[in-house]
Amino acid sequence: MNEILEILLSVSFWAAALRIASPLILGTLGELVCERAGVLNLGIEGIMTAGAMAGWMAVYQGADLWTGVAVAAAIGMILGFIHGVFTVPLGLSQHVTGLGLTLLATSLSYFTYRMILPDVPSPPRIEAFQPLAIPYLSDLPIIGPAIFEQTPLTYFALIAVAVVAFVLYKTPLGLAVRSVGENPAAAEAQGIDVYAVRIGAVMVGSGLMAVGGAFLTMSAFNAFFFEMVAGRGWICIALVVFASWRPGKALLGAFLFGAFDAFQVRLQQVVGGDIPYQIFLMLPYLLSILALIVMSRRAAYPKALMIPYRKGER
Amino acid sequence: MTQGLFRKGLTALALAGAVVVAAITGVQPAAAEKIKVAAIYTLPVEQQWISRIHKALNTAAERGDIEYVYSENVANTDYERVMREYSEAGQNLVVGEVFAVERAARAVAKDYPKTAYLMGSSFGPSGDNFSVFDNWIHEPSYLTGMIAGSLSKSGVIGMVGGYPIPEVNRLMHAFMDGVREVKPDTKFLVSFIGSWYDPPKAKEAAFAMMDTGADIMYAERYGVSDAAKERGVMAIGNVIDTQNEYPGTVVASALWHMEPTIDKAIEAVKSGSYEAADYGSYSFMSQGGGSLAPIDPKLVDEKTLAAVKIREQEIRDGLFRVNVNDSEPKSSK
Numbered sequence: 001m002n003e004i005l006e007i008l009l010s011v012s013f014w015a016a017a018l019r020i021a022s023p024l025i026l027g028t029l030g031e032l033v034c035e036r037a038g039v040l041n042l043g044i045e046g047i048m049t050a051g052a053m054a055g056w057m058a059v060y061q062g063a064d065l066w067t068g069v070a071v072a073a074a075i076g077m078i079l080g081f082i083h084g085v086f087t088v089p090l091g092l093s094q095h096v097t098g099l100g101l102t103l104l105a106t107s108l109s110y111f112t113y114r115m116i117l118p119d120v121p122s123p124p125r126i127e128a129f130q131p132l133a134i135p136y137l138s139d140l141p142i143i144g145p146a147i148f149e150q151t152p153l154t155y156f157a158l159i160a161v162a163v164v165a166f167v168l169y170k171t172p173l174g175l176a177v178r179s180v181g182e183n184p185a186a187a188e189a190q191g192i193d194v195y196a197v198r199i200g201a202v203m204v205g206s207g208l209m210a211v212g213g214a215f216l217t218m219s220a221f222n223a224f225f226f227e228m229v230a231g232r233g234w235i236c237i238a239l240v241v242f243a244s245w246r247p248g249k250a251l252l253g254a255f256l257f258g259a260f261d262a263f264q265v266r267l268q269q270v271v272g273g274d275i276p277y278q279i280f281l282m283l284p285y286l287l288s289i290l291a292l293i294v295m296s297r298r299a300a301y302p303k304a305l306m307i308p309y310r311k312g313e314r
Numbered sequence: 315m316t317q318g319l320f321r322k323g324l325t326a327l328a329l330a331g332a333v334v335v336a337a338i339t340g341v342q343p344a345a346a347e348k349i350k351v352a353a354i355y356t357l358p359v360e361q362q363w364i365s366r367i368h369k370a371l372n373t374a375a376e377r378g379d380i381e382y383v384y385s386e387n388v389a390n391t392d393y394e395r396v397m398r399e400y401s402e403a404g405q406n407l408v409v410g411e412v413f414a415v416e417r418a419a420r421a422v423a424k425d426y427p428k429t430a431y432l433m434g435s436s437f438g439p440s441g442d443n444f445s446v447f448d449n450w451i452h453e454p455s456y457l458t459g460m461i462a463g464s465l466s467k468s469g470v471i472g473m474v475g476g477y478p479i480p481e482v483n484r485l486m487h488a489f490m491d492g493v494r495e496v497k498p499d500t501k502f503l504v505s506f507i508g509s510w511y512d513p514p515k516a517k518e519a520a521f522a523m524m525d526t527g528a529d530i531m532y533a534e535r536y537g538v539s540d541a542a543k544e545r546g547v548m549a550i551g552n553v554i555d556t557q558n559e560y561p562g563t564v565v566a567s568a569l570w571h572m573e574p575t576i577d578k579a580i581e582a583v584k585s586g587s588y589e590a591a592d593y594g595s596y597s598f599m600s601q602g603g604g605s606l607a608p609i610d611p612k613l614v615d616e617k618t619l620a621a622v623k624i625r626e627q628e629i630r631d632g633l634f635r636v637n638v639n640d641s642e643p644k645s646s647k
Contacts, residue, residue: 014524018517110387121361121369122554184382215623220514220538226358230512265522269503272643277478281508 003270009267014146018154019220021258023048025157025210027236028243029164030205034080036168036245038181038304039087044099044209045233046105047079051210053109056224057116059126069153069214077187077203079105084199091308108225123223129153130131145272151219153211158251160208165247167200177201183303184309190296194309209233235288242292244299258282295306345436349583351375351376352400353384354410354489355391357510358365362536362553363449365569367409370572374559379580389631390414394422401426407583410434420444430588436480439590447575448481450597450630451604452488452627456570456636459492460552461566461609462530463500464618466493470521473532479643482534485552485568487639489532496618500556501530501646513537521545522572539564548613555607565614566595567607574603600630 007013027048034041041047057074059065078102086097117124129151138148168174176197179187184194216232217224235257243250261284268280351371355361359368368384375382383405390395393415398591400408401422410418411434423431423444434445462471471493474484486504493500507515516537523531524545531542539556542549543563551557551567551575573598582588597603606626609619628634 010525012521016521020514020518120360121365122559124363125559156396194532216514221517221540223513223536225360225511225513225536228513230509230515250491262518262522265505267520268505268519269523269526269645272647277506281506303469 004267007263007266007270010144011142011145013266014142014259015149016097016262018147018257019258020261021210021254022150022154022157023215023220023232023255024236024249024254026160026215026238027209027233028239028245028254028301029157029160029259030076030208030212031236031240032243032245032247032250033177033205033208034202035240035305036181036302037177037198037205037308038184038302039084039198039200039202040094040098040306041080041083041205041209042095042237043079043083043105043206044098045229045231045234046102046109047076047110047206047209047231047257048216049208050075050079050105051223052217052229053192053213055235056126056211056213057113060124061216065127065129065218069156069211070219071224072210072214073207076207076213079210080203080206083197083206083209084202087308088195088198088202091310094306094308098222102196115313116261123225125222126218128222129219150210153215153219156211157215161247161251164208176281178302180309181304184304188309188311194240209236212236233289238292241299241301242295245293245302249295253288253291253295257284257288260287319324319468327351339413345507348381349381349406349578349580350404351380351382351407352403352405353382354388354396354400354408355384355386356388356390356393356411357386359384360384363411363434363512366449366553366570366572367576370576371409373573374580376448379584380436382491392503393600394418397422401429405429407432407579407588409579410602426575428617430579432593439592443588443590445579445593447572447593449485449521449570450594451553452484452572452636452638454604454606455488455552456486456492456629457606457626458566458568459489459494460496460622460625461492461614461618462489462532463493463496463552465565465613466500466530467496468527469497469499469500470503470523470527471530471532472526472528472602473505473534473643474516474519474523474538475504475506475534475643477508478506480586480639480640482638483642484638486532486534486643487641488636489550489568489636490643496621506641507535508523510535513540518543531618533564535559551607557607557610562613569605569607570597570598571603571605574601578614599626600632608637 032043051072054075055068058071059068083101086092087094131149131151134148138144142207176192180194180197188194239253264280264283355364357364371382371507374380385396407411407430409432420440424441429443433446439445505519513536516535520531520538520541524547531538531548533549534552535541543560549562549564551564553570555567555569557564575593578596612642
């Protein structure tokens with residue numbers, strides 16, 4: 001029991017939780033933007049892979065890190081545009097299109113990587129983002145080193161949460177996004193172009209997801225690996241439900257998952273001898289499912305989610 | 315991948331030509347020309363373990379002994395199909411790893427008695443044509459353990475592994491035995507990340523261990539050495555030599571050389587004497603299949619270097635036997 005308390009009170013644990021959460025924060029936020037406009041985006045896993053590959057590759061080819069992030073976001077937006085075209089004006093199944101996009105984007109990323117680097121003896125590396133201590137704030141006890149000694153992309157994720165929350169709730173644009181996700185017919189009656197807003201939201205959301213993927217290859221690590229997104233995209237889908245489609249709660253959910261994961265690796269060392277390691281690896285997922293059950297009971301999902309809008313239809 | 319496919323097309327052409335030639339002249343193709351080798355990997359060729367096999371086969375191809383084609387990142391569910399395809403295409407020798415498809419792969423081998431199979435496996439050879447190999451580098455792992463033991467000041471050593479399968483476990487145990495020879499009361503922290511290929515996760519596990527006081531990291535997976543480097547902690551490499559990539563971090567590595575195994579198999583196929591056998595011993599130090607990467611003398615003291623050298627000679631001469639323990643290693647209490 002003492003050891004568990006010790007883990008929870010250590011600064012490195014909270015720092016690790018935020019580090020693990022960072023790609024999930026961006027992915028969840030991206031999915032949330034898409035779904036708020038009424039479009040489920042199951043392309044997330046593939047879009048994150050594409051972002052991880054494209055951002056890293058840009059830097060490997062000589063671009064600087066922030067240009068790499070921009071490249072990742074651009075690739076994400078292009079993939080988002082494809083998803084948007086199929087699901088919004090054409091009104092195809094969002095499930096099928098999304099899964100198809102994941103398959104396409106994942107394979108295309110591996111293919112591109114292999115075309116450019118056909119035979120490498122070990123994974124090529126880049127100079128990744130380094131932790132950046134924010135002056136004054138990083139001197140705060142506990143919170144300082146845990147939150148303000150992260151890599152720049154983590155700060156980007158935190159700022160993105162605030163920006164998305166502000167835009168969604170405080171601007172006419174946010175109102176438009178929310179209304180096409182709740183009642184597109186009413187939105188159209190207000191003169192809002194439903195198709196444009198939906199496609200735009202999917203593109204922006206996909207761009208955020210791709211940056212989440214780029215976090216893995218440009219911040220958490222410095223090389224691209226096949227299958228390195230490893231299901232993180234699917235976790236984001238669940239986290240959006242956990243968050244009841246609210247940015248603040250999305251941040252909380254991603255952070256909780258990160259904390260469970262950081263806790264798991266530490267617990268493994270304390271009691272690892274007696275319990276099979278698989279139990280520990282399972283722990284973050286198990287706890288997330290429990291949290292999901294509790295939270296989602298009162299979840300209010302966007303009313304027009306997954307319902308294609310057809311102009312003039314009554 | 316494209317290269318592999320392209321080469322596969324060429325091979326098919328070459329094969330067709332060979333069949334025609336054989337039909338006209340009536341000679342055995344295997345004896346007259348290069349033998350055809352195909353490899354099937356479940357991970358990309360950059361992955362540590364795979365890269366060693368890939369390197370040995372490339373070397374043989376450059377030497378002109380074989381024609382080499384490969385498929386990488388083949389899903390386990392697809393493995394049988396790819397095995398059959400290469401067998402149907404007339405490959406003389408098929409190399410790969412069947413850790414997740416042990417039974418299915420053996421069934422395929424039975425259907426193609428003329429093809430030789432050399433597979434990484436946790437089990438023994440079977441039938442007439444299914445041989446096995448593995449990275450039996452427990453000997454150099456033991457030696458790296460001795461070095462780690464001499465370097466650890468805190469007496470806590472962290473080990474991050476992928477999955478606890480026999481080939482991982484036995485190297486970890488050999489390493490731990492080596493540590494205990496030098497420092498008997500060392501505490502070990504062991505975690506598995508449940509993936510062969512998730513460096514961010516491996517890194518987090520390593521950070522957690524260093525937070526608990528580990529001052530030497532056993533880097534079984536990519537990502538561990540990176541975490542060690544960030545914290546200024548030393549690491550021990552495994553299978554591949556990463557000392558140049560992490561100068562001052564990776565002090566010693568147990569290397570695996572697949573060349574003796576591959577060369578032996580090629581020779582057997584060439585002479586028509588291939589049979590089901592355990593090629594595991596060709597990864598031993600005495601066969602040149604395992605070695606200790608050059609150690610930075612600035613980082614390790616002379617006494618330890620001398621002791622390691624003596625042990626190494628004893629292992630090569632067969633005077634010292636490193637224990638083989640395939641059970642899952644656990645953190646010390």
